Amino acid sequence: MKILFAGTPEFAAVALKSLYDAGFDIPLVLTQPDRPAGRGMQLHASPVKQFAVAHDIPVAQPVSLRLNGKYPDIAEEAHALLHATPHDVMVVAAYGLILPRSVLEIPKYGCINIHASLLPRWRGAAPIHRAIEAGDAESGVTIMQMEEGLDTGPxxxxxxxxxxxxxxxxxxxxxxxxxxxxxxVDAMRKLERGALTAVPQPEEGVTYAAKIAKEEAALDLTQPAEVLWRRIRAFNPFPGAYATFNGVPVKFWRAELASTDSSAVPGQVLAANAQDGVLIACGSGALRVRELQKPGGKRLPAAEFLKGFPLEGGRFS
Incomplete structure (x- = not known):
């Protein structure tokens, strides 16, 4: 069976490697165009492209697949390539481009998506972040037959x-x-045997995982400590939760809930030392921040951070 693969970030690269290592024939990989990154803003290939190139798998990087979209000529060229490339199924993982019906209908067995949530919970762009932010007790992966709706397929x-x-x-x-x-890999082996069964998603329990915006990283310390603790974890590594101290944004990378019952003003630093970490009063409860970062600096354990950035007695906002 020939598998065309579409994906972009590391999550997708892991899946591509698994299929490759399992011995499946992958005649073509689709991934997003190279993007500028780093201080020099040089173009960088996606993790999926890097794997494909290293293993001599042909790569295509169209900016769009919509024939009636902004780049119809590019989309038409991509469609022609897909039609000309023999394949039985397309596996999609965090590709980042919308697949129109004209693409979904090309493979014999359609397009199959690897989605990082327990559907129908957390359809959309950021299911991992939102599951942690919401305090979910569990997550998982759903292998899904794609259709035109947003993560609505069986x-x-x-x-x-x-x-x-x-x-x-x-x-x-x-x-x-x-x-x-x-x-x-398990799903593709079942597909080869004709043993892959589709089940419709439940109509109840649908939630949407909106894309993470950088503005969400600013912590409102009047909120309960547990809410903030979940956000710190959810926004690690991107965009990095932060609060402001004397006008300086300080990122919080690792924190824990503290048992301290304080009536102090939210944001007040209750303790700041090597033993206690940075203890901060919240709307209810308190956070013990164990790893911090100032602008232009490195992520540091609290004890190291405090040597160059004393916080004792101050207040975050």
Whole structure:
């Protein structure tokens, strides 16, 4: 069976590697165009492209697949390539481009998506972030037959994992990427045997995982400590939750809930030392921040951070 693969970030690259290592024939990879990144803003290939190039898999990078969109000539060229490339199914993982019906209908077995949530919960762009932010006890991966709606297609398989108290978006991402790679290999083997069964998504329990905006990173310390703790974990590594101290934005990378019951003004620094970390009063409860970062600096344990940025007695806003 020939599998055309479409994906862009590391989550997708893990799935591509799993399919490649399992011996599937991958005649073509679609990924987003190279993007400027880093201080020099030089063009960087996506993790999916890097893997494909390293393993001599042909790569296409159209900016659009919509024939009636902004780039009809590019989309038409991409469609011609898809029609000319023999394949049975397209596997899609965090590709980042909308697949119109004209693309979904090209493969014999359609397009199959690896989605990092327990559908129908957290359809959309940021399911990992939103699951942690909402305080979900578990997450997982759903293998889904794609249709034109946003993550509305029938489910082919689903597996669950617990979200730990220490999990961040970074750590949960890695767990789900590994799980997704295993599951898509299993799904493709079942598809080859004609043993893959689709089940409609439940009509109840639908939620949407909106794309993360940088503006969300600013913490409102009048909120309960538990809400802020979840946001710190959800926004690690992007966009990085922060609060402002004397006009300086300070990012909080690692924190825990403190048992301190304080009536202090939200944002007040209750303690700042190597033993206690940075203890901050919230709308209710308190946060103990263990890893911080000032602008232009490195992520540092609280003890190291405080050597160059004293906080004792001050207040975050």
């Amino acid at each position: 489910m082919l398989s689903m597996e669950r994992i617990a979200i730990g108290a220490e999990d961040t978006t970074a750590s949960l991402h890695d767990k789900l990427a590994e799980l997704g790679g295993k599951m898509i």
